[in-house]
Amino acid sequence: MAAALVLGLAACGGGSSEEETPAGGSEPTGQAGGEYIAEVTEPSFLAPGSNCYESECSAILDMINDPLVSTDAETGELVFDGLAESIEPNEDQSVWTVTLKEGRTWHNGEPVTAENFANAWNYSQDPKNAQATAGFMSRIQGAGEGKTMSGMKVVDDRTFEVTLNGPFSAFGAQMSYAPAFAPISDECLDDIKGCNEQPVGTGPYQMDGPWQHDQAITVAKWGDYAGDQPAQADKVTFQMFTNPTAAYRDFQNGGLDVISLAPEVYLEAKGTLGDSIIEEPTSTLTYMGFPTAQAPFDDPAVRQAISMSIDRQLIVDQVLNGLAYPSTDIVTPPIPGSRDDACGYCVYDPEQAKQILDDAGVDLSGETIQFYFNADAGHDAWVEAAARQVQDNLGVDYKLQSTEWAQYLELLDAQDFTGPFRLGWGQDYPSPENYLRPIVGTGGDSNYTGYSNSEVDDLLVQGDEAGTPEEGIEFYQQAGDVALEDMPIIPMWSGATAIAFSDEVTDVAYDPAAAEINFSSISVVQ
Template sequence: MLTTRRRAAAALLVLALGATACGGDGDDDPADPSGGTFSITITTPENPLIPTNTTESEGNLVLSGLFTGLIEYDPETSEAVYSGVAESIESDDSTLWTVRLKDGWTFHDGTPVDAASFVDAWNYGALSTNAQGASYFFSNIVGYADVQAAEGGTPAATAMSGLKVVDPRTFTVQLSSPFAQFPLTVGYNAFFPLPKAFFDDPVAFGKQPIGNGPFRADEPFVPDVGFTMSRYDDYAGEPAKADGVQVKVIADINTQYLEIQAGNLDVLDQIPPDAITSAPDEFGDRYLTRPSSSTTYLNFPTYDPRFADKRVRQAFSMAIDRQAIVDAVFDGTREPAYSAISPVVDGSRGDACDYCQYKPDEAKALLDQTDFDTSTPVDLWFNAAAGHDEWVQAVGNNLRDALGITYRLQAALQP
C-alpha cells in the first residue's frame, strides 16, 4: 500500500562493508577508518535463524551479515551484482540454468562452499515435511510438486529432480517453465547455502548459524536479548571494516529511538513516524537516507467469506487515500504504492493497479453491489510497538468515511 522512499540508515551488510564502527575503544587510527564494533537493534525474529525458514525483516537483517548468496544486490540501485559466490548463472533457453561457483569460499567452520551446499539447502527448504516458511521460493523448480504432501502425508520424493550437482563448483537448475529473471531472484536469503553441520543439528544451527558471510556468530542468539557477531577474516568477498556487531533486541520502536538518542545504540534503520520531521536536525550528518524497495501493505483474509468477493477488496482499496496518509503520517517520506513492485526496481509501473487510486464514491457504489455486512466491525491487525498505529488508524478512518464500516485496531505483539 505504501512504498518506503527513504530509510533512516543502511542495511547491515552495507554497514559491514562500508561503515566505520561507532563503538570502538578510541585507539583506532583516524587515517584508517576501520575496526571497532557497532550496535544495531531488531525485534526478536519470528523463527530460528535458518535461511529457508526466514521470511521477515528481523531475521533477514541478521542473516544478511552471516551469509552471502550466489549474487548480491547493490545497496544504492538494488541491481543484482555478481559479488557473491556465483561466477556465472547462464541459460540458453531460460529454463535449464547452469550455475558456476567461484573458488575459495568457505563456511565459518572452515568447510568449503560447494555446489552441494546450495542443492542440499534448496532441497531441504522445499521439502514439505521440513515446514520451511520460504518453501514457495522453490516452486518453479522441476520436482517441487514431488516433495510436497498434505499435512501428515509423505512426499513422493525427498529431493527435487530439477537440481543436479555436476561437480564441486557447478550445478544445474531445471525450471518448470522459462523464467528469464531467475538469476535476479537467487540473492534472497531462501537461496543461501548451508554447511553439512546444519543437517547434523538444525536446532543448534538455528540458534548459532554457521554461515559464509562477512560476520560469524560468536554465541547463540538469545530471544529478547540478542547476540554478537565478529568479522570473519577468511571471508572470500569484500571484507568487513568493523571488527564486530552487537545485535540488541528492543521490541518497541519508540524505545529504540530513545536508545539512539541516549547514545546506547549506534544504528537504527527506521524511526517512529512522529520523529521524521525532527530527526534530520537532531542528528545532523549522522542521519542518513536512501531509497528502499520495501512496501507496507495490509492483506485481506480471503478465508473470511466477507472478503471472498473481489469487488469487496477492490472497494476497500479505492477507499484508501494513500497520498493523504503519506503526507500526514510520514511527512512525505513514503510514496503511494500503485504496483506490487517498488518504484526503485526496474520495470515498476505506476499504473499497474487501477483499484489503488483513491476513488471513494466509486468504492462505495461498488461495495453496495455486494452482500458485504457493514454492521460487523472489520479488524485491522498490525505489529504492536513498531510505529504502525497511526497509519493503520488512518486507513480505518478512510474505510469508515468512504464505505460506512466500523473497524477495530488489533495490535499483535511480535514474537
C-alpha cells in the same frame, strides 16, 4: 511464504553519511577496525537459512554469509560478488548451471561445495521440514515430493545444475534472495539445532559466541575471509528491542550507534538530528485485501469505491509522519517495471467512489465493515484513519479487530475474516513477478483474498517465459493492470525509511537490492 509478509512499517533505507552508496557498498571513507552497536528485533531463526524469511534474521545472516549472487538495484542484472562465479541458463531458461568460485571456505574450514547447495535446497523443499522459504524451491522439478529434488543435480565440487518445471527468465535474480538459496555446511546439517544458536557461515563476519536470546547477537570480523565484500568494523553487536521508543532513547543516551527510526519517533529525531538522518524510499508495499468471495466485497465496484474513498496522502502526512509514499501500483519503486500511474482507483476521489457504487446499483447504507490488522506493529492509528474516511465518504459504519501476529496469520490462513485486512510485502528479488504472483496470482503464497483470474495467471506465465527479464516486464505489467481493475487488494503505500547514526560511525549505507542497511560497510571513526 507467509513469513515474508511485512510485519510493520518498513524501517530500512538508503544513502550514506557521506554520499549515496550502491548495492554492495563503495570504498569506505573511514578506517577499518573498532566496534559499534546497532538495533534489531529478536529474529525468529538464524539457521538453517531457509527458515529465515524476515528482515530481523536476514540482517544478521547477510553479515555472516555471502550470497550466491547479488543484483543491481536499478537494472536487476546479476552481480557476481558472492559465491557464484557464473550462472548460465539454457536457451529457453528452464535449466540453469551454477559454477562456484574456487577456494571459498566456511568459517570452520570446510570447503564450500555444490553438495552444500544441494543439501540445503533439498532440506528446504522437503515438506517434513516445514521451512519458511520452501516456496522458492517450487519451480524446481520434484520439489515437495520427497527428500530430494529430481531437478537438483551436482555435476562436480564447484558445479550444480537446476532443472525447472518450465522456463523462468527471473530465476537468476530469484537466486539472489540469500536466505532461501543459501548453502548449508556439513557441520550445520549434522546439528541444525546447535547451528541455529551459533551459525557457521561463509561471509566477512562470524558469530562471536552464541545467540543471546532477547538480548544481543555479536559478530566479529573473520580473518580468513576471501570474498568480495570485506568487513570494516572488527565487531558489531546487534542489541535487541521490542519498543521503538525505547530503542530511540537508548540511541539518544549513546547506547546505540545505528538505528532505524519508527514513525512514532521520526519527527522528534528529525527535529534534533535534522539533515543527518538518511531518508530513502524502500520497496515495501502496504495493502489491504478483501474476502472476495463474501458479499459485498465480491463486487469489484465495492472494492474500487473503498479504495477511492481513502486519502492516502493525508494518512501518510498526518499519521505516518511522511514515512511512506502513496501507492500507484502493486509493484513498488525501485523494482524494474514499477509505474507511477498504474492504479487509477488509488486516487482519492470520494465523489467518483459514490458514482461507482451508484452505477453498479450497490447501496452500502446500514453496512458495518470490519477492518483487521495485526497488533503492536504501529498499524492501529492508520487503519482507524482509513476506516473513518470510508465511513465519512461512503456512509458505512466500521469496527476494528486486531490480534497478535501469530494469531493474525492463523486468522488469514483459516480465511476467518469478513472485511478488509492489512498486510505488507517486501521484495525478495527485483522482479514484478515477485509481487504479482504471491499477492494476486491464483494460489499465491500471500493471496489470502481468494482472488483468481485466469487472464492474470496466463500473463504471469508469459512473463516467466519471456526471452529476458526485461522482455517479461511488459507481460507482468499487463497482469498488474487486470488485477488493479479487479481490485482484490487496494495498494496503500510504499515504504520509506529514516536511519539515524551516531558520530562514532561513518559509511552508513542502505543496500536497495538487499532491502536493508549494509552493516558490513559501516566504519568506526578512529
